[in-house]
Amino acid sequence: MVDVKIYDSKDEIAWCPGCGNFGILDGLKQTLAEMELKPHEVVIVSGIGQAGKTHNYINTNGYNGLHGRAVPPAQGIKIANKDLKVILHSGDGDSYAEGGNHLLHGIRRNVDLTHVVHFNQIYGLTKGQASPTTARGQKTNMQFDGNKTDPLQTLLFAISVGCGFVARTFSGDKEHLVKTLKEAINYKGYALVDVLQPCVAFNRVNTFKYYKDRVYTLDSTDYDPTNKVEAMKKAMEWGDDGIPIGVIYREEKETYIDKISYLREGPALVDRMWNPEDAKKYMEDYR
Amino acid sequence: MENNILIGGAAGLGIDTLGILIGKILCRKGYFIHSTKDFMSRIRGGHNFTQIRFGVEPVCSHWPLLDCIIALDKETVEFHAERLGEGGVIICDESVEAKDDRIIHLPMARFAKEVGNNRAAGSVAAGALFKIIGESFDIVEEVFMEKFEKETAHSNFEAFKKGYEFVEEVFKINKPKKREQIFINSNDAIALGALAGGIGFFASYPMAPSTSIMTKLSMKQDDAKIIVEQVEDEISAINMVLGASYAGVRSMTSTSGGGYALMVEAMSYQGITETPIVVVDVQRPGPATGFPTRTEQADLDFVLFSGHGEYPKMIIAVKNAEDAFYQTTRAFNLADKYQVQVIILSDQYLADATQTIPPYDFSRVTIERHLMTKEELGNEEYKRYKPVENGISPRIMPGKIENALVRVESHEHNEYGHITESAEVRTSMQDKRMRKMEGLINEIQEPDYFGVESPEILLIGWGSMYGPIKEAVNMLNEDGASVGALIFGDLYPLPTRLLKKYGECAKKLVNVEMNSTGQLARLIRQETGIFLDHSILNYNGRQMDSYTVYSRVKEEVL
Incomplete structure (x- = not known):
């Protein structure tokens, strides 16, 4: 294992004290260390939001994109250089509101990357409005009479559109977080991981205690994550009777790069050798 | 001395194919050609036409008067007969009931049926055309053989001969000398320029009149071992292109005004992250959906002022298919050299104007990446946004040099690419970015x-x-x-x-x-x-x- 300290960033962390993101950052560093990935071999891609600050607090390559647009550049990076480990950190607004279309089609495209959603059921950076995952009826700093929109069942959605790796973990359980992230990063294809992460400033409902009291690990049951129908049922489980954490669904699928022989077998696109004269033969179409 | 032909009919009758065949044959015979397309935004029906202007002297525009109309339907006669010059003729099928003394009724459908290929009616007309202009049927067969499967080529050639034999020569036109030339439109020229210029990644969402750039690149992607990805929307296209460029490959997208509108936030993102990209806007008339298949030069203001904040950019308008190729290769070099966005403006007219030009000189094309090597970096700590005199902080590819991390940041950032709120850093970073304009000004080409x-x-x-x-x-x-x-x-x-x-x-x-x-x-x-x-x-x-x-x-x- 490499020394986890190599991932430490000198940046002052701008998250609120007690923010669930600290657990995610800590778990991410631990995961990379255990996987013996060097900082230059990893790109953390982010959008905008509190989750979108993650790349600043870890010493790797970083690509901070636009709000809702972390998925497209992450795919571009991986397609251009298949040797890089590409990990997205993005909030529930970034992933499921503004970025919804890219998530849907990113899953269909199945580029090998890990999409970690900082799932706190509220907008933090913009100070407490409902997110696509805020419960119906929950009062917020914008939805004063309660949220009138049903929350998106994110993992059910991901399974239904063909995501081959769908998991949930909890920032308050480091061991589970590291295990899940490791499995997600090792998975060949689009891996989506919701990380339950209390927002201490703006979500007075889904607190650390709320999650702590409800989560149970799927490892402690005889749950089979390869059965799609059962997985869809499991993905719908949410509430006082329990919130499952662990791998909800897993299926081996051909990745984007697997489908393109010269990328699968050849060098990374960034290492392609090319001379302008190589294109001369294409001019013959116009004679 | 030149000739002007119009081929018209409903969408789906094969006007485009016929225009390309006639153009290719004339090109190989050595004529100078300028061919344009006028078509409606529909797959079947309506009225579409191709105009081919050719002669023994260079031509670089379309022309209002016509010498010959090939009318695949009655509407073509009605719409265009008034443009027919003195001595001009109209070729149409015997079934077309139009009344005009200048019509030569040709049993196009019948001859096509006789050769066993109902879709060969256009070739009957092409045969008649070649006789009318006093051309031989040299080269015709070889072009048909290249364009069609063997049997189809054979029936089309038979149809061509039947049309040829049915009519009399009308025009005495000067014959050209054979010359080395190609017959190409500007969209294909841009695609070919991108290939020559070492494009590695292209992402786009189909939008007329830009789509054929993607089609052409897609046809060559396996051979060139590049990636051409049709994506979910233009926002994805531009952001994916930015990601691929960050990783180190030459990347481009193409669209028209409406698609460019969706890309604008990311154009601004390019400005702050200084990730080189080439974006092609093949203009069509707006506002909004406007005229999808027609032409306009009305996006200049838009691309000039697109993107919030202030950052350097370059805008190049291409002038014709010859220019489009070389400018695309130049755009990639300038984007890499200055780490800027280069916007190529074209339009539907150029996208569909196929013309004869001298073959491209690939030896004139260079690929200048301006990437810093491991040796050049030495033991120095890598800083993506190092403040340098000319504003161009050296770029490296992420993952290629141990301990050298590449961090790009949408927020204002310091020299390492870390987020900052410092007034001083902000001013120096903005100045650094804008200094690149000074270099760009030295690169510009006079009109x-x-x-x-x-x-x-x-x-x-x-x-x-x-x-x-x-x-x-x-x-x-x-x-x-x-x-x-x-x-x-x-x-x-x-x-x-x-x-x-x-x-x-x-x-x-x-x-x-x-x-x-x-x-x-x-x-x-x-x-x-x-x-x-x-x-x-x-x-x-x-x-x-x-x-x-x-x-x-x-x-x-x-």
Whole structure:
């Protein structure tokens, strides 16, 4: 294992004290260390939001994109250089509101990357409005009479559109977080991981205690994550009777790069050798 | 001496294929050709046509008068017969009930049936055309063999011969010498330029009239071992292109105005992250959906001012299929050298104008990546946004050099690419980015000038108006007028040397543009304080031809 300290960033962390993101950052560093990935071999891609600050607090390559647009550049990076480990950190607004279309089609495209959603059921950076995952009826700093929109069942959605790796973990359980992230990063294809992460400033409902009291690990049951129908049922489980954490669904699928022989077998696109004269033969179409 | 042919009919009758076949054959015979397409936004029905202008002298515009109309339906006769010049003829199927003394009824459908291929009616017409213009059927068979499967080629050639034998020669036209040339439109030229220039990644969402750039690249992607990805929307296209470029491959997207509108936030993102990209906007008339299959030059203001905040950019308008190839290769080099966005402006006219040009000289093309090597970095700590004199902080590829991390940041950032709120850092970073404009200004190409040396009237145009204005200037000067023209390719930064030189001696400055507000005139005013005296504008979706420019200068300016 490499020394986890190599991932430490000198940046002052701008998250609120007690923010669930600290657990995610800590778990991410631990995961990379255990996987013996060097900082230059990893790109953390982010959008905008509190989750979108993650790349600043870890010493790797970083690509901070636009709000809702972390998925497209992450795919571009991986397609251009298949040797890089590409990990997205993005909030529930970034992933499921503004970025919804890219998530849907990113899953269909199945580029090998890990999409970690900082799932706190509220907008933090913009100070407490409902997110696509805020419960119906929950009062917020914008939805004063309660949220009138049903929350998106994110993992059910991901399974239904063909995501081959769908998991949930909890920032308050480091061991589970590291295990899940490791499995997600090792998975060949689009891996989506919701990380339950209390927002201490703006979500007075889904607190650390709320999650702590409800989560149970799927490892402690005889749950089979390869059965799609059962997985869809499991993905719908949410509430006082329990919130499952662990791998909800897993299926081996051909990745984007697997489908393109010269990328699968050849060098990374960034290492392609090319001379302008190589294109001369294409001019013959116009004679 | 030149000839003008129009092939018209409903969408789905094979007008496009027929136009390409006739064009290819004439190209190989050595004629100079300029072919344009006018089509509706539909797959079947309506009225579409291709115009082919050819001769033994160079041609670079379409032309209003016709010598021969191949009418695949009655509407073609009704719409275009009035444009037929003296001695002109109309070829149509015997079933077409149009009444006109100049019609040659040809049993197109019947001959096609006789050769066992109902879709070969167009080849019957092509055969008749070649006889009418006094051409032989050399080269015809080889072109058919290349274009079609063997049996189809054979039946089309038989159909061609039947049409050829059915009619009499009408025109005596000068025969060209064979010459080395290619027959290509500007969209294909841009795709070919991108391939020559070492493109590695292309992402786009289909949108007329840009789509054929993606189609062409897609046809070559396996052979060239590049990636061409059709994505969910233009926002994804541009952001994916930015990601791929960050990782280190040359990347490009293409679209039209509406798609570009969706890309605008990411264009601004390019500005702060300094990730090199090439973006092609093949313009069509707006606002909004406008005229999907027609032409306009009305996105200049938009691309010029697109993107929030201030950052350097370069805008190049391509002038024709020859220019489009070389400018695309240049765009990649400039994007990499200055770490800027280079926007290539084309339009539907150029996208569908197929013309004969000398073969591209691939030995003139260079790929200059301007990436820092491990040796150049040495033991120094890598800083993506290192403040340097010329503003161009050295780039490396992420993952290639141990301990050298590449961090790009949408927020204002320090030299390491870390987020900052410092007023001092902000000012120095903004200054660093804007310093790149100084270098770019030294790269710009002056507009093309043609006409008399001290013109009284100076026409000013850009991009696709190159051909029509060039021909109009010759015609006006032959009439004894004193006319010159400057045609801009590079638009931003705006080159001003020739503008000042010719602007000072001319009595009247006239912008000739395909938009309704005179966007180039406004840009010139903004950048130089020079006011133009008169505008010749057209915004009906159809490109002004050289004759229109000539006539309007005579009526409105002289």
